[in-house]
Amino acid sequence: MKEVILLLADIVNRIHDALIERFGLTMTDKQLHFWVIGIIGIFAFFIVYFFFKLIASMKWSITILSFIYTFTMMVVLVFAIELQQALTGGDMEFADAVVGLWGFLVFFFIYVVIALIILAVIKFMRRKK
Structure with a gap:
């Protein structure tokens, strides 16, 4: 479990570094969280909304x-x-x-x-x- 969390943290750090290197973005962690979590969240919302509308039409x-x-x-x-x-x-x-x-x-x-x-x-x- 600990290894999984450390791996996820490493992936997030690599993404953070890639964004800085590729786009020259100099964001704080809070700014990065705002954008990344916001974008992931809105995409997740649309996917969940689609499936829940589909489920709502079912008997159970x-x-x-x-x-x-x-x-x-x-x-x-x-x-x-x-x-x-x-x-x-x-x-x-x-x-x-x-x-x-x-x-x-x-x-x-x-x-x-x-x-x-x-x-x-x-x-x-x-x-x-």
């Missing part, structure tokens, strides 16, 4: 959107916990984050199976009447 749209939001929140939580462990001297492992996310996926799958069984029983009972 609220469930799908709830899953996407919850999964995103769990990714942030898992990595926040791993970073906290690193800052307090504990072991920061990417595998821990992955296993934690698998836990959420397994429990969500169990929920889906139970919900489908309940829906099937309700549908069967309505047909009998």
Whole structure:
């Protein structure tokens, strides 16, 4: 996990240096963050907006959107916990984050199976009447 974060930091530093060398930009970190995160964010917004509009037209749209939001929140939580462990001297492992996310996926799958069984029983009972 620590290696992944260090690799990402190295990539960001290389991009920063390339922007300075290629375009002669002399930006502070705050200015660079403003532009790069702003541009990435607006592109991400348009992509997410397109897919969410598509999902909204589906039968289970609220469930799908709830899953996407919850999964995103769990990714942030898992990595926040791993970073906290690193800052307090504990072991920061990417595998821990992955296993934690698998836990959420397994429990969500169990929920889906139970919900489908309940829906099937309700549908069967309505047909009998």
